[in-house]
Amino acid sequence: MATFLLRRLLLGILTLLVITCFVYGLARAMPGTPLTAQMGEDPSRKLNPEDQERLRRIYGLDKPWYAGYAQWLGNVTRGDLGRSITRKQPVTTLIAERIGPTFLISGTALLLIWLMAIPLGLYASARSGTADERATSLLLYVLYSFPTFVAALFLQIVFSVWLRGTAWELPLFGMTDLPSTAPWLARAADVARHAILPVVCQTYVSLAYDSRFIRANMAEVLRQDYIRTARAKGAGPWRVLFRHAFRNTLIPLATLIGLSLPGLIGGSVIIEQIFTWPGMGRLFFESIRERDYPTIMGLTLMFSVLTLLGQLLADLLYCLVDPRVSVE
Amino acid sequence: MSEQPILVVEHLETHFPIRRGLMRRAVGAVRAVDGVSFTVSKGRTLGIVGESGCGKTTVGRSILRLVEPTGGRVVFAGHDVRQTNGAALRGLRRRMQIVFQDPYGSLNPRMTVRAILEEGLVIHRLGDAAARRDRMHQALEHTGMAAAALDKYPHEFSGGQRQRIAIARALVLEPEFLVLDEPISALDVSIQAQVLNLLVDLRDRLGLTYLFISHDLSAVEHVADDVAVMYLGRIVEQAPAARLCAAPLHPYTLALFSAVPAVDPRRRRRRILLPGDVPSPANPPAGCRFHPRCPLAERVCREVDPPATRVDGHLVHCHVAARELERAGGDARVAGSRMADALASAPDIYSHSGAQSVAPAPAP
Numbered sequence: 304m305a306t307f308l309l310r311r312l313l314l315g316i317l318t319l320l321v322i323t324c325f326v327y328g329l330a331r332a333m334p335g336t337p338l339t340a341q342m343g344e345d346p347s348r349k350l351n352p353e354d355q356e357r358l359r360r361i362y363g364l365d366k367p368w369y370a371g372y373a374q375w376l377g378n379v380t381r382g383d384l385g386r387s388i389t390r391k392q393p394v395t396t397l398i399a400e401r402i403g404p405t406f407l408i409s410g411t412a413l414l415l416i417w418l419m420a421i422p423l424g425l426y427a428s429a430r431s432g433t434a435d436e437r438a439t440s441l442l443l444y445v446l447y448s449f450p451t452f453v454a455a456l457f458l459q460i461v462f463s464v465w466l467r468g469t470a471w472e473l474p475l476f477g478m479t480d481l482p483s484t485a486p487w488l489a490r491a492a493d494v495a496r497h498a499i500l501p502v503v504c505q506t507y508v509s510l511a512y513d514s515r516f517i518r519a520n521m522a523e524v525l526r527q528d529y530i531r532t533a534r535a536k537g538a539g540p541w542r543v544l545f546r547h548a549f550r551n552t553l554i555p556l557a558t559l560i561g562l563s564l565p566g567l568i569g570g571s572v573i574i575e576q577i578f579t580w581p582g583m584g585r586l587f588f589e590s591i592r593e594r595d596y597p598t599i600m601g602l603t604l605m606f607s608v609l610t611l612l613g614q615l616l617a618d619l620l621y622c623l624v625d626p627r628v629s630v631e
Numbered sequence: 632m633s634e635q636p637i638l639v640v641e642h643l644e645t646h647f648p649i650r651r652g653l654m655r656r657a658v659g660a661v662r663a664v665d666g667v668s669f670t671v672s673k674g675r676t677l678g679i680v681g682e683s684g685c686g687k688t689t690v691g692r693s694i695l696r697l698v699e700p701t702g703g704r705v706v707f708a709g710h711d712v713r714q715t716n717g718a719a720l721r722g723l724r725r726r727m728q729i730v731f732q733d734p735y736g737s738l739n740p741r742m743t744v745r746a747i748l749e750e751g752l753v754i755h756r757l758g759d760a761a762a763r764r765d766r767m768h769q770a771l772e773h774t775g776m777a778a779a780a781l782d783k784y785p786h787e788f789s790g791g792q793r794q795r796i797a798i799a800r801a802l803v804l805e806p807e808f809l810v811l812d813e814p815i816s817a818l819d820v821s822i823q824a825q826v827l828n829l830l831v832d833l834r835d836r837l838g839l840t841y842l843f844i845s846h847d848l849s850a851v852e853h854v855a856d857d858v859a860v861m862y863l864g865r866i867v868e869q870a871p872a873a874r875l876c877a878a879p880l881h882p883y884t885l886a887l888f889s890a891v892p893a894v895d896p897r898r899r900r901r902r903i904l905l906p907g908d909v910p911s912p913a914n915p916p917a918g919c920r921f922h923p924r925c926p927l928a929e930r931v932c933r934e935v936d937p938p939a940t941r942v943d944g945h946l947v948h949c950h951v952a953a954r955e956l957e958r959a960g961g962d963a964r965v966a967g968s969r970m971a972d973a974l975a976s977a978p979d980i981y982s983h984s985g986a987q988s989v990a991p992a993p994a995p
Contacts (some may be wrong), residue, residue, distance in 0.1 A: 364985075432655070437655075468822070501944075527734035527736055528731045528732075528737035529736060529737050529738055529739040529740075531692075531697055531729075531731065531737070532729075532737045532738070532739070532747075532797075533732065533739070533750070534697055534801065535695060535697060535724065535728060535729045535801075536724070536750055536751035536754055536804070537721040537724040537725060537751060537754045537755055538750065538754055542754070546750075547739055550741050551740070551741055613791055624738075624741070625741065626740070626784045626786070627740060627784065627786045628740060
């Protein structure tokens, strides 16, 4: 076990080095710098060449990208993710501010997905071939193929425009309309109302995907001989479905659960952007647009660590659900 | 040994619908088993042989209702299996068990041997924990496994050991009747004989009745008292094992026997080669089902489904065999060898019209 973890740790560090080096190189290769992106076309914000040169030196933009990367890496090993160039705040503070809102949406969505996907997948495999199952499967397939950004705009039109003034009206975007002085309970209720549409958008695609995934795995397992063995023993349909079939589909499910971990914190760039939700996805999008290298790198590092942790979690879950697998 | 039948199968039919199109309407049926009848007496073994896809596995599964038969009758120990449901069916299932071909697939990889063996006992509420443990130990002992196997997982065993566990799994319920569905074909040749002898030994010690399904003629000869030969969903010939080996009558059986490798390499045998492929069971040929591949086929074979001809305990569905039997005065040995001669000297077998007459699939 210790050897396994140590090996994974070393491999993980190597992977992180490759990812961050690659992303830093890409970010620096994009046209423009934080300075030009900030100034835009506004002539009043134009800096004279001397000031520009001074700022470039301060931010280390005068050095080649590998030197910048080495400097960033050195700071990271000392636990310093740097300061955002455009927001004048430590990157860690920015991330800490954004994690909560993202987790609110992704956590709720993930919970809903698993609460619904497993019963749906089992229902579909138990009633396989019947009219109701085929109708459900068709609906899930349509949902799966429906892009989130279209669904998001559609939901905004329905609930914020068509239903305006009714009890069904939902806010168009943002996280809250109330000032921070409003009572705690009222603010929580307001945030919840704002979260409904983003949560729906983030839930439906994965729900469709995961329940189809469970169903496909169940269909595969139900064809196995040991299912016939179970039936020959006299096991009833429910016993066969849960004890024999579903428990064997937990193995691929473990991977899926492990891989959903980064999404939990990373959030969705598209959904947070459409609903202007102040989360990590939106921060990532904005920092790329502003060429805010320290923030881009901080977020990249975090997402990469989470992805690696998710894979480790999946491997450990494997051992838990499959007696044939051992980490030794 | 008493001759009372424990299993009677009459005109068993298992058709699988072919569903096509958006509405998944049945546009036809694969007639996997299409009118099979036989009787197995208590303590005896009926072997079913035939090539892949002839329906022999489906026969075994239909008897246990692991697949639902679509017609005919299955009577086990006086109970009509197709009319039995719920708890009564569960009771019958305890008495009729099955061992599958592939011991790598038939044991749930996530369960320990103990869980695999015990589950049936729990489902059928047989005994308390101590009694269940005794039964499990006994079943493992019967199959030559140590009790230590109980706490291991299937993947920790070899193929032969797994098949022993699968047999113990069936035996633990103390059944009277076992369907052995190709129980040795997935095993190494060196293990096959061991498992085969174990099965024979268990039958004699425990007074079991077997339905032994196999494509291996020599294994069937070794184990079975009676043999039924299946082709395309039907039994084409059925006889006591010794009789069938000594004097096969159906051209298909003759061809099968000619394909068994001889122990003595110096002994030259005449190989009977059948042209063409097995037609689709979704669209079986008219008349005798074997006629498109039969070198002896005549006009009547293409038109009339051959009825059963009986000589003593020997039963054959073949127009040519019926005529030869009559000519030979009912001597199956003479009739059989005449047919074998005719088959071996069938002119230019690969230009036979049957080679092209593979039945097309039904139009959608």
